Structures are given as C-alpha cells and as structure tokens.
Amino acid sequence: MNLKQMVGEKAAEYVKDGMIVGLGTGSTAAYMVEAIGKRVQNGLNIVGVTTSDRTARQAEDLGIPLKSVDEVDMIDLTIDGADEISADFQGIKGGGAAHLFEKIVADASKEVIWIVDDSKMVEKLGAFPLPIEVIPYGSMQLFRIFEAKGYQPAFRMTEKNEKLVTDAGHLVIDLHMKEIEDPHALAAWLDGLTGVVEHGLFLDRVNTIIVGSASGTQIIEARPSI
Ligand SMILES: O=C[C@H](O)[C@H](O)[C@H](O)COP(=O)(O)O
Secondary structure (H helix, E strand, C coil): CCHHHHHHHHHHCCCCCCCEEEECCCHHHHHHHHHHHHHHHCCCCCEEEECCHHHHHHHHHHCCCECCHHHCCCECEEEECCCEECCCCCEECCCCCCHHHHHHHHHCECCEEEEEEHHHECCCCCCCCEEEEECCCCHHHHHHHHHHCCCCEEECECCCCCECECCCCCEEEEECCCCCCCHHHHHHHHHCCCCEEEECEECCCCCEEEEEECCEEEEEECCCCC
16 A cells, blocks of 8 residues: 555545645655646646646646646645654655745645655654755855754755755755754744745644555644634
8 A cells, every 4th residue: 555645645635626725745745736636637626836846847747727826815725745743743844855835835825734654753853854945155154053053964965966956946954853852942043044044844834634554544633724
C-alpha cells in the first residue's frame, strides 16, 4: 500500500465544486493533485492556486484551471504535505524548499489540510532539519549566527553540488537542531532576523491532518477552520 497515494486520494475527496483550492508541493501532494486532476477531467469545476513551479506544471498538464494567489481574495481549502508534525499539531515544512509560497497560500486559506504518512508524526519537532529561506546577500552572516547558536546549519545543495535556489530566487539553510524545545520562541526569533525571508515552522496553521498507516487513514481535527 502506497501511504502517500492513499492520503493524497483521500484529501482530494474534500474538494467540492466551485472551490478555490491551494495545491501543495511534494511527493505526497503530487498524488492529491493527480486525484484532483482526474476529478476535473470528469467535470469538477474548481480553480487551483499552486505553491511551486513543480506543482504548477503538474496541474497545468492535468488541465486544472489555475489562478495566482494574488488573483483570488481567499482560498477555500489548501491541501499540502508536511515533513514533521508534533503531538500538538505544529509542523515543519520545506523539505522541498517550497515553504515560502506554501505559507503564503496557507495564510490566505480558510482551511488547511495536511496529508502525511505516519512516519511524519512525532512527539517534538526538530529531528527533520528546519529549512530557512534566506536572501543570498548576507547569507553567510546568517549562517554564522546559526552556527554560533549550535544549530549546525548547512546550505541546501543541488545534485550538481551548487547552492539550491528557490522558486523565489532565494537560498535555503537547513538547521540541524535535533529537538526544538519551544517552536513559537524559535519562530519569533527567526522572524526577527534580517535576511530571513521565511522559515519552515508552520505553527497553529493546520485544521485537519490525514495520516496514512498500514491500517488505513486517520483523520485528526487539529483546530477549527476560520
Ligand atoms: O517544500 C516542500 C513541502 O513543504 C512538502 O510539502 C514537504 O516537504 C513534504 O514533502 P513530501 O510529501 O515529499 O514528503
């Protein structure tokens, strides 16, 4: 059983006719986009708002009508993957370096669903490296600040061993923190650093989590939607 496919297809059932739908990024979200694409080909009428160039290409190929995030007032529902979800439903995202656009889309959404396999559910965040999107200018200064804190920073590299450049033209520094004691305090500190564009801590943002495991899908209602 492919758990990513299972939760991706389950989440696609939440999409209703007439909705504006935020389409997340990553290997799990790709299954959701594919399932929504099939429903669109069978007559479902929606508009998608994508969170990366990759997802935009996939959605276009499937014939899903798209608008940019700036062309819509509000997104009805966003479905996205996650890298880690803690016991109190906070998340780390950005393993695919899409967290800046993903957070902008999530913030413009009435409801957010995350789809994950059960390996992503953890007690505390931090085993997954925390992605920090930074502007290239001065990025070594930020690197040194993270190093001095003991966060073991590493620039995200491509297969060609070049610094990865995000869809927005920034770099990514991954922090290897092992365990994040206070995600809200860390997020506030990161938000205050000049040159940090966005970090991968997604706090108090998800409404529903669909978890896939060998025994099936579990739906967790994390917090009420707006
Ligand atoms: O930047 C990428 C996104 O935040 C993804 O949603 C996240 O990394 C999970 O990806 P995957 O489903 O491939 O594990």
